[in-house]
Amino acid sequence: MSEVTMDKIVSLCKRRGFIFQSSEIYGGLNGSYDYGPMGVQLKNNIRDFWWKEMTQMHDDIVGLDSSILMASKVWEASGHVGNFSDPMVDCKECKSRFRSDQIDLEAPCPVCGNKGTFTEPRNFNLMFETHIGANSDDSSVVYLRPETAQGIYVNFKNVVASSRVKVPFGIAQIGKSFRNEITTKNFIFRSCEFEQMEMQFFCKPGDDEKWFPYWREQRMAFYEKMGIRADHLRWHQHGPDELAFYAKDAYDIQFLFPMGWQELEGVHSRTDYDLSQHTKFSGKQQDYLDPVTHERYIPYVVETSAGLTRNVLMALSDAYDEEVLEGGDVRNVLHFHPKLAPVTVAVLPLVKKDGIAELAKELEETLREHYTTFYDKGGAIGRRYRRMDEIGTPYCVTVDYDTKEDQTVTLRFRDSMEQVRIPMSELVATIDKATREYKRK
RNA sequence: GCGAAAGUAGCUCAGUGGUAGAGCUCCACCUUGCCAAGGUGGAUGUCGCGGGUUCAAGUCCCGUCUUUCGCUCCA
Numbered sequence: 001m002s003e004v005t006m007d008k009i010v011s012l013c014k015r016r017g018f019i020f021q022s023s024e025i026y027g028g029l030n031g032s033y034d035y036g037p038m039g040v041q042l043k044n045n046i047r048d049f050w051w052k053e054m055t056q057m058h059d060d061i062v063g064l065d066s067s068i069l070m071a072s073k074v075w076e077a078s079g080h081v082g083n084f085s086d087p088m089v090d091c092k093e094c095k096s097r098f099r100s101d102q103i104d105l106e107a108p109c110p111v112c113g114n115k116g117t118f119t120e121p122r123n124f125n126l127m128f129e130t131h132i133g134a135n136s137d138d139s140s141v142v143y144l145r146p147e148t149a150q151g152i153y154v155n156f157k158n159v160v161a162s163s164r165v166k167v168p169f170g171i172a173q174i175g176k177s178f179r180n181e182i183t184t185k186n187f188i189f190r191s192c193e194f195e196q197m198e199m200q201f202f203c204k205p206g207d208d209e210k211w212f213p214y215w216r217e218q219r220m221a222f223y224e225k226m227g228i229r230a231d232h233l234r235w236h237q238h239g240p241d242e243l244a245f246y247a248k249d250a251y252d253i254q255f256l257f258p259m260g261w262q263e264l265e266g267v268h269s270r271t272d273y274d275l276s277q278h279t280k281f282s283g284k285q286q287d288y289l290d291p292v293t294h295e296r297y298i299p300y301v302v303e304t305s306a307g308l309t310r311n312v313l314m315a316l317s318d319a320y321d322e323e324v325l326e327g328g329d330v331r332n333v334l335h336f337h338p339k340l341a342p343v344t345v346a347v348l349p350l351v352k353k354d355g356i357a358e359l360a361k362e363l364e365e366t367l368r369e370h371y372t373t374f375y376d377k378g379g380a381i382g383r384r385y386r387r388m389d390e391i392g393t394p395y396c397v398t399v400d401y402d403t404k405e406d407q408t409v410t411l412r413f414r415d416s417m418e419q420v421r422i423p424m425s426e427l428v429a430t431i432d433k434a435t436r437e438y439k440r441k
Numbered sequence: 442g443c444g445a446a447a448g449u450a451g452c453u454c455a456g457u458g459g460u461a462g463a464g465c466u467c468c469a470c471c472u473u474g475c476c477a478a479g480g481u482g483g484a485u486g487u488c489g490c491g492g493g494u495u496c497a498a499g500u501c502c503c504g505u506c507u508u509u510c511g512c513u514c515c516a
Contacts, residue, residue, distance in 0.1 A: 007509085015452060015466085027489055027506040080516065126516075146516080181515075190515080244516060329477070350474060378468085382476035389476095398475065410475065417476070 041342035066151025077281035227337030334392030
């Protein structure tokens, strides 16, 4: 396999309708991207897979969808207003920028050596700010949420009161977050607007020692179920200097992206920091009364926080392949797990004449009920297979003259390019079985 | 935010002051009985955007936006 570069992925994403630069006809907007027909389907498939794994497959996790705009006090309580608003100074001489709390303002500039060239410290808020109401006075300032987690914490009491859940339990949420990043780079890896898939697991203080490793294991298993190659995944434990102020312990799942190992998901032990902060700032006790033991405590939290948009980039990077076939042909193929592929089944008439195309179209329409399908009658059959390979379609069904006689079709597999002849009536069962047993080569 | 390079058709790129180009892709028809690039015909551009110099700008100058690489940043 040849080297997978970000350029190749960006190019394929644009060519095949996965991801476009935002506002492209106006010259683009830095750090913003649009998901095209293939991209949105891939993203939704990953999202749905995560949601099913977390909520449907865990009876101790419930869902939530909180609003993007929240009371500004939430961000004071969470520490985002303080920590995201780092005062910065610029060197007027060499234009370098520093955090004012990390530099001696009386000393010479460490970059150019000039003295007395710093500007006054200025605030750079990493949260996007907007206003509610027509007049933009200070009292109406609101922020676009920089993480989805706080929406979960502030609803902790609501969920406990309304859902008959008992600690330990988790709340899962998928949604957009916004960060006014100084630098955006590496395609969709770091963007100003991104989607998170978060689960906050509430447990009794002390029990976090048990749940923290449990969720680490669960989360890594998730990526294996997604068909991601194990040697492209690894753990990174935060050292003492890397730990956030609220964290007791933190591990990241890293993926080997084209630009190197980078964080994909964080599994963090957050203690009772967040609920305590909200107790303090709201004046309302964010505690839990155990209905059996009558103990009252503020639960500890184990958080799993994954980037959905990073998952999309991972899925593309992991799947991308340029395969050299016998004879020197190069086949571009995306080896998505079948349950993530934007198109699951393509139906192709071998030829257009003699009613073959119509028969194929009919079959495609019956398959729609089960899968996302695609019908393509244009060009040579081999070319159509290659087009499907390039968007990662795992199964192609070809209709030919024999189909008219005996109701059999050819089922072609993306990864092996092997074909089997089966009755049309067994298509769904055969495809479902292949999906269940799918293993990434 | 700093420094450097780049931006021409959907993609990859050629075009160094004088009529906007190629290959691939795409569309139609033909061919094709299972793995791309066979035939015929066709479509596609305010040369990123704005200003300037010039008789004339894709080409030179300035600004701006975007992308890439390196810094910086990354709760």
